[in-house]
């Protein structure tokens with residue numbers, strides 16, 4: 001298969017068979033992630049592989065509690081809050097494995113001004129996206145399903161503290177990993193409107 005076809009074939013799959021994923025396979029995915037391009041030869045990422053019930057539960061509880069506070073602040077109906085938080089909790093605790101991608105300042109440049117400091121962190125964040133894409137492509141190559149979940153970027157400290165991670169590890173992306181439920185049908189991809197998304201000069 002061509003690389004283009006392979007990239008097209010990767011889909012976000014949100015339903016899994018209950019089978020566990022071998023730790024070595026999960027480590028291979030983390031290694032693939034770590035081959036991503038990164039600013040000035042840094043690797044400003046840390047990956048937490050979570051496949052224990054206790055770990056999944058702790059992360060889901062910690063982020064769920066934070067989300068509940070945010071939704072209450074938005075004056076969302078309490079029944080709806082319960083529904084949303086429970087669905088998110090179930091999604092995390094029923095996935096066979098989770099990989100939590102964190103950012104760290106280790107290896108990044110420091111600037112005295114806020115503007116360049118923010119740009120440096122932005123570069124790290126871009127590279128984390130490339131790393132997560134590598135991880136998901138590696139998963140697809142291994143016959144695994146994966147889906148990126150945004151939650152930790154909204155509550156990095158809650159995610160970090162839920163798993164007792166070092167203070168300087170800031171969770172920014174979560175990937176659910178497992179063997180795909182064969183009944184799952186991926187959402188239809190909209191066509192790519194190149195004339196809107198691309199400019200020629």
Ligand SMILES: Cc1cc2nc3c(=O)[nH]c(=O)nc-3n(C[C@H](O)[C@H](O)[C@H](O)COP(=O)(O)O)c2cc1C
Nearest residue numbers: 010011012013014147148149150151173186187189
């Ligand atoms: C930064 C980011 C955050 C995402 N967050 C979620 C999420 O919280 N829940 C979810 O089901 N999918 C999430 N996704 C997956 C997207 O919905 C999915 O990539 C998109 O719909 C395109 O589908 P595809 O990956 O199958 O091509 C996220 C993707 C990205 C890149």
